[in-house]
Amino acid sequence: DGGITQSPKYLFRKEGQNVTLSCEQNLNHDAMYWYRQDPGQGLRLIYYSQIVNDFQKGDIAEGYSVSREKKESFPLTVTSAQKNPTAFYLCASSETERIYGYTFGSGTRLTVV
Amino acid sequence: GQQLNQSPQSMFIQEGEDVSMNCTSSSIFNTWLWYKQDPGEGPVLLIALYKAGELTSNGRLTAQFGITRKDSFLNISASIPSDVGIYFCAGRNSNSGYALNFGKGTSLLVTP
Numbered sequence: 001d002g003g004i005t006q007s008p009k010y011l012f013r014k015e016g017q018n019v020t021l022s023c024e025q026n027l028n029h030d031a032m033y034w035y036r037q038d039p040g041q042g043l044r045l046i047y048y049s050q051i052v053n054d055f056q057k058g059d060i061a062e063g064y065s066v067s068r069e070k071k072e073s074f075p076l077t078v079t080s081a082q083k084n085p086t087a088f089y090l091c092a093s094s095e096t097e098r099i100y101g102y103t104f105g106s107g108t109r110l111t112v113v
Numbered sequence: 114g115q116q117l118n119q120s121p122q123s124m125f126i127q128e129g130e131d132v133s134m135n136c137t138s139s140s141i142f143n144t145w146l147w148y149k150q151d152p153g154e155g156p157v158l159l160i161a162l163y164k165a166g167e168l169t170s171n172g173r174l175t176a177q178f179g180i181t182r183k184d185s186f187l188n189i190s191a192s193i194p195s196d197v198g199i200y201f202c203a204g205r206n207s208n209s210g211y212a213l214n215f216g217k218g219t220s221l222l223v224t225p
Contacts, residue, residue, distance in 0.1 A: 006155075031211045042119075042201065042217035043156075050211055058212065090155050096211055101146045101203070104155030 002027045006091050006105035013078070013085070013112050021076045021108045023091035029103070030096040032074035036060060037088040037107075046089075049074055050096060078110060086112050119202050119216030126192055127224050134219045135186040136202030144205040145178050145185035146213065149198050156201055160187070192223050 004025040013019045023032065031050045035043040045058030049068040063082025068074055074093075078085045088109050092102035119136045126132060136145070144163055148156035160171050162178035162185060169176055175188045185204070189196055199220050203213040 033212065035215075040122075040217060043215040045212055048212050092155075094211060101144075101148075101158045101161050102156075102213060104148075104157070106155050107153070109153070 004091060004093050004103050004105040006089075006108050008108060009106070011108055011110045013110060015112055016080045018077055018079050019110065021078065021089055021091075021110070023074045023076065023105060024072055025074075025093045025103070026072060027093055027103060028071075029093035030071070031094045032068070033092045033094075033102065034058075034064070034066065034074070034076045035090045035092065037090060043090065046076065085110055117202055117204060117214055117216040119219055121219060122217070123220040123222070125222045125224070128193055130192050132189040132192055132196070132221060133186060134200060134202075135184060136204070136216050137184040138204060138206075138214075139183070140206055140208075141182040142204035142206045143182070145176070146203040146205075147174075147176050147185070147187045148201045148203060150201065150218070151198050159200075189221075192221075194223050194225055197221060197223050 007022045033048040034046040044060050046064050047066040049055035055066050055068050065077045088107050090107050091105040094102045117136050117138050146161050147159045150156040160169050160176040165182045166180050167178040173190045199218040201218045202216040
């Protein structure tokens with residue numbers, strides 16, 4: 001079955017460390033996205049990519065970095081520069097020619113300890 | 114991104130009641146979407162709307178794309194306990210490209 005997979009489901013990080021969240025899709029979607037979710041804040045866009053080797057900053061990109069070397073993969077690195085990284089991170093993908101909405105992964109909960 | 118105003122923030126209802134929530138924006142949107150999120154999971158698409166005035170149903174769910182293109186609502190009829198979750202509206206306009214703007218969500222609790 002086609003879908004989008006995020007791993008790990010739970011992640012703990014010490015302050016000052018970088019950590020990379022994985023996102024893989026086999027839906028043949030061109031576009032991929034990373035959102036951050038905090039209680040009562042809804043979903044806020046971190047980065048998005050419409051095509052391989054290209055990506056754009058979203059509303060809250062500071063302290064994060066991404067890469068898009070393959071169509072199927074869009075990893076997110078939470079760097080030590082991100083002041084408040086504890087959150088639920090959601091990856092999504094969509095077609096670009098006919099946009100029916102996103103398909104979301106099941107999320108990664110990152111906790112800084 | 115464009116901020117969407119979603120209301121109410123939360124609802125606490127009894128099983129069998131109907132539910133209504135809405136979303137507004139200050140600018141025109143060309144796509145409105147409604148998602149449901151279960152705890153600890155990613156949102157799942159419920160209904161997508163692409164034309165002003167469009168009214169679409171998905172089982173007990175009905176959503177409409179407002180005539181002004183600045184609002185949308187979602188109705189749930191005869192609620193059941195599994196309707197519990199957070200409902201998000203999302204929209205796209207010509208300025209946001211492929212990226213969706215999301216509301217802050219409506220948290221729905223249903224008591225048996």
